[in-house]
Amino acid sequence: MQQERIIMGIDPGTQVMGYGILRVVDKKPSLIAMGVMDLGKYGDHYLKLAKIYSRIIGLIDEFLPDEMAIEAPFFGKNVQSMLKLGRAQGVAMAAAISRDIPIFEYAPLKIKMAITGNGRAAKEQVAYMLQKILHIPDDNMLPQLDATDGLAAALCHFYQSGVLTGEKKYRDWKDFANQNQDKVRK
Numbered sequence: 001m002q003q004e005r006i007i008m009g010i011d012p013g014t015q016v017m018g019y020g021i022l023r024v025v026d027k028k029p030s031l032i033a034m035g036v037m038d039l040g041k042y043g044d045h046y047l048k049l050a051k052i053y054s055r056i057i058g059l060i061d062e063f064l065p066d067e068m069a070i071e072a073p074f075f076g077k078n079v080q081s082m083l084k085l086g087r088a089q090g091v092a093m094a095a096a097i098s099r100d101i102p103i104f105e106y107a108p109l110k111i112k113m114a115i116t117g118n119g120r121a122a123k124e125q126v127a128y129m130l131q132k133i134l135h136i137p138d139d140n141m142l143p144q145l146d147a148t149d150g151l152a153a154a155l156c157h158f159y160q161s162g163v164l165t166g167e168k169k170y171r172d173w174k175d176f177a178n179q180n181q182d183k184v185r186k
Contacts, residue, residue, distance in 0.1 A: 002026050008065035009154025010056070010102075011146050012073070012089040014048055015040045017055075017142065020151025020159060021063050022134075025179070029158050031134050032063060034147040044086040045084060049091045056095035068096040069157030071149065072105045104157050111149075126152050 004025045011018035020034040025043075037055050070092060073085045096103050096181045109119040116129050127148035131141055133155070142148070 005067070006032070006060065006065040007154040007157055008063065008068045008096075009150045009152065009157065010053075010068060010070040010089075010092050011149035011153060012070060012085060012092050013039070014045065014084045014088050014148060016144060016146045017052055017088065017092070018146030018148070018150035019056075019059060019076050020147060021059070021065065022145055022151070022154040024158055029134065029155060031136055031140070031151070032153045034142065036144045036147050045087075049087060052088055052091045053095050055186065056092050057098070060095065060099050060101065064099060067157065067161075068093075068101050068103045069153040070103060070105055070113060072107050074108050075177050081140050104160075106153055106160070109146045111156040114159050115152045123149065130155065 004023065005020045007029075008078050009020040010020070011076050015038075017037040017039060018034070019036070019063075021032040022029045024030075036082060037051065039051060042048045042051060070089060070146075071136040072142065073082060073089055106114075112121045115121070116125050118125070123145040125184070127141065127145055128166050130148050130151055131138075132137065
């Protein structure tokens with residue numbers, strides 16, 4: 001019997017929030033969905049938070065994820081931006097908690113390293129590697145890189161989740177591919 005799990009990845013934001021949903025069957029990940037929430041059109045910060053919560057609940061109810069991987073806020077110079085980003089992340093986490101979904105947090109550097117092998121990779125490099133790794137057709141790629149950032153969080157969690165199941169831990173996608181030649185789609 002094939003084991004299936006669904007991983008939701010979130011790139012929190014107060015202007016644009018990205019998400020990606022992965023299906024993993026027998027340790028082979030594939031894209032189910034990815035998208036963005038455009039929050040810039042809402043002037044009130046609390047309304048943005050309510051929209052984030054509502055959308056995450058909707059995604060959870062639609063795709064029934066087993067786990068949520070979320071990008072941790074990075075430390076910037078603008079304290080107000082950090083506070084707003086932390087609130088957005090907290091609301092997304094609260095939505096998952098309300099549905100008893102385990103949450104796993106990853107630093108942006110860790111996510112980029114897992115996907116590209118370079119913790120300082122550009123968002124475009126992350127999107128390109130995701131397209132290649134998951135065999136995503138050009139037509140399914142979105143222009144907003146927040147969507148692929150959310151998907152990257154989910155794939156990073158997939159690579160790291162071997163630790164949770166007592167299996168091997170992978171440093172990045174190359175390490176996973178090298179150790180799992182029989183499981184990697186060509």
